[in-house]
Amino acid sequence: MGKPLIIVxxxxxxxxxxxxxxxxxxxxxxxxxxxxxxxxxxYVPEHTDEAEDILLRYGVRVTGRTERGGTx
Amino acid sequence: MIYLDNAATTYPKPEPVRxxxxxxxxxxxxxxxxxxHDMSMAAAEEIYRCRTAAAEFFRAPGxxxxxxxxxxxxxxxxxxxxxxxxxxxxxxxxxxxxxxxxPLYALSKGGVEVTEARVFPGDNDATVDSFRRxxxxxxxxxxCTHASNVWGIRLPVERIAALGHEYRIPIAVDCAQxxxxxxxxxxxSGIDYLCIAGHKGLYGPMGTGLxxxxxxxxxxxxxxxxxxxxxxxPEQPLSMPDRxxxxxxxxxxxxxxxxxxxxxxxxxxDRIFRHEIGLVQELYRRLAAMKxxxxxxxxxDPRYFAPVLSFNVGDLPSEEVGRKLNGYGIAVRxxxxxxxxxxxxxxxxxxxxxxxxxxxxxxxxxxGRLVQVLSAIG
Numbered sequence: 318m319g320k321p322l323i324i325v326x327x328x329x330x331x332x333x334x335x336x337x338x339x340x341x342x343x344x345x346x347x348x349x350x351x352x353x354x355x356x357x358x359x360y361v362p363e364h365t366d367e368a369e370d371i372l373l374r375y376g377v378r379v380t381g382r383t384e385r386g387g388t389x
Numbered sequence: 390m391i392y393l394d395n396a397a398t399t400y401p402k403p404e405p406v407r408x409x410x411x412x413x414x415x416x417x418x419x420x421x422x423x424x425x426h427d428m429s430m431a432a433a434e435e436i437y438r439c440r441t442a443a444a445e446f447f448r449a450p451g452x453x454x455x456x457x458x459x460x461x462x463x464x465x466x467x468x469x470x471x472x473x474x475x476x477x478x479x480x481x482x483x484x485x486x487x488x489x490x491x492p493l494y495a496l497s498k499g500g501v502e503v504t505e506a507r508v509f510p511g512d513n514d515a516t517v518d519s520f521r522r523x524x525x526x527x528x529x530x531x532x533c534t535h536a537s538n539v540w541g542i543r544l545p546v547e548r549i550a551a552l553g554h555e556y557r558i559p560i561a562v563d564c565a566q567x568x569x570x571x572x573x574x575x576x577x578s579g580i581d582y583l584c585i586a587g588h589k590g591l592y593g594p595m596g597t598g599l600x601x602x603x604x605x606x607x608x609x610x611x612x613x614x615x616x617x618x619x620x621x622x623p624e625q626p627l628s629m630p631d632r633x634x635x636x637x638x639x640x641x642x643x644x645x646x647x648x649x650x651x652x653x654x655x656x657x658x659d660r661i662f663r664h665e666i667g668l669v670q671e672l673y674r675r676l677a678a679m680k681x682x683x684x685x686x687x688x689x690d691p692r693y694f695a696p697v698l699s700f701n702v703g704d705l706p707s708e709e710v711g712r713k714l715n716g717y718g719i720a721v722r723x724x725x726x727x728x729x730x731x732x733x734x735x736x737x738x739x740x741x742x743x744x745x746x747x748x749x750x751x752x753x754x755x756x757g758r759l760v761q762v763l764s765a766i767g
Contacts, residue, residue, distance in 0.1 A: 327618045327631050328422035329453050332437040347433075349425035355620035357422070376451065378628055 319384035321365040322358040324350055326378030331357040334377040343368050351385055358383070391719045391755045396538055396566060396697050396726075396746035398588045398595055405648040406592055413644035420637055423617040432640055439647035440630070446650050447568075447583055448576040449601045456600045456633035457643055461565040462488040464584035464600035467633055468561045469493060469532065471608030475500030477529035480520060480558075482508050482544060483734050484537040487727045489563055493532075502527070505730070510686060511693045513545040520549050524556055531560040535567035536695035539731040539744060540686050541669070543571065543693050547578040554579055559604070565589060566695055568599075569653045570662050575601065590661075591653055592749075593646030596639050605629035612636075661749045665696035668747045668756050675760045676700055681767030685735040685742070699726075699742035702767045707741035710766060714743070717762045721745055 323345075325331045331347040338345045343364050350356035361368040365382075372379050392400045413435065419426065422433035440452035449455060458464040469492040473479055479496075481489060483505045493503045504523040509515035520531065531553045536543045550560045561582035564573055568583075569590025575583060581604055587597030602608075606627045613625040614635030626632050653661065669689050676682040676698075683701040686694070702710050711723030724741040725732050732738045745759070 326628050327453075327616070327626070328433045329437060329440065329630055332434060333452060347430060353621070355423075355617055357618065 320360050320362070322348070322350060322360050322383050322385070323365065323369050323372065323379055324356055324358045324381040324383060325372070326380055328357045330377050331359055334359050334372045334375075337375050337377065338368050338371060341371055343371070350383060356380070391758060393745045393747060393751065393755070393759065394720045394722045395748040395751075396589070396744060397722055399590065399592050399748045401750060402594065402645070403592050403649065403652045405652055406594065406645045409648035410594055410641045410645040413641040417640050417644065420617075421640055423615075423637075435647070436638060436640065436643050439643045439650070442647050442650045442654075443585075443599055443601065446654060447585075447601055448574045449583075450575075450603045453629055454601055454603050454605070456602075456605060456630040457638055458598040458600050458633070459596055459639075460588070460598040461563060461584050461586040462598075464582075464598050465489055465532070465561065465563055466492050467600055467608060467611060468582045468584060468602075469496060469530070470611055472530055472559075473501045474529075476527060478502040478504065478525050478527045480504050480506055480523040480528055480531045480533075482506055482520075482533040484508050484540070484542060484544070484731045485534055485728065486538050486563065486565065486731075487729070488565065489532055489534065490728075490730055506533075508542060508544060508734075510540075510542045511690065513548060513693075516545060517548045517552055521552055524552075524558065528556065528558050531558055532563070533560075534563040534565070535571060535573070536697070537728070537731050538566045538697065539699050539726050539728050539742065540735060541566075541689055541694040541697035542686065543567075543695055546580060550579045550581075566697065569650075569658055570665065571695055572658065587642070587646040587649065590658075591646060592649035594642045597642040597646045600633055602629070605632050608632070610635075656749060662691070662696065664749060665747045665751070666691050666694070668751055668753065669694075669696045669698045669745070671753070672698055672745060672756050672760065675756075676763070679760075679764065679767060682763065685737065697744065697746045699737075699744040701737070701740055701742055702763060704740070705766075707737075707743050710743045713766050714759075714762060719759055719762060 417432035419428035559581035587593035
């Protein structure tokens, strides 16, 4: 299984999301999405579903999920 | 040099601002957020820190509401031309800078109607009533200055925002002269679009400005281009801040702006205001005692004025006075200050005026020297 990635609207939202998750004790990393469409994502190694819920609750624009090697 | 032209841009910039610009050139040399490599991401983080600092300083809903612009004029153009369409009506004030007046004039050629509401210095009830009477069924926007860049006259923008919201009309505020000096609280005031100069009261470098809004997605764009996001899509992103930030950002400027905001925060905007308005009040009293000096407003009351004061020396052309002061090593701004409406308001459209604006660095002795030189000139 690949690394779970949460795709967000922009690098601004990615950094905002990472900071929110850090406050909740969830580790995440700002990365570029594999592929050629210039998207930014958060690599969230653990609690990915919970992290996505938190991001949505805090108004972070989540535009999708993927993992390295394929779309979920 | 005694620099009293801080309403145009503040000088000197604080040491932390100069250091931040230099550090950015060295440490954040990559295009912010455009690539995944470490330096690009570090630059993006620095820009995000500035967004956060600005959002907290002006109590915006979040850092994503902060878009960087070239200056306040740029931000105002984004709002005015992004919102107003033929058949719409806009209400503005009689004290506007050309940053508002000229875009509105251009829009009026295309069918946008504009009404100027009269401002009553020292009488906020009358000013708000004037705005109320200007509203029409097709009013789409209220846009006004927070403080006149010529006379320092403050507008009760919080009350005007509340008035606009009664009629479901958004308000854009030109905070060029007020940001960093007067309280600007987006959460409390309900202001919809804050347009801000980064290089004046926030002590950032020139070439920095801010548009702060939670409603950027509703603005048509004036500039489209690369944002580093969703590049395969032909349409400009809808969401802030990308919608308003095409092309490479002014990374060193933005790093300097963050340092400027932190400088103002650490000194306290209220303390800076008290210092500057105190100097302006003292200058006013001393000028009022000089026969040759013409003043055009009441003594600046902190409730109704920002720390800007303009005057004339008898019938001397204002530019001539500016030139003479320059000969004594005193830097001021003379002429119309890009605000003919404000000069029309006080009857100085022909002569212009000499404008004085202190900064946090201005000392009492410097004001004393100005008065001394004016005595010699007058």
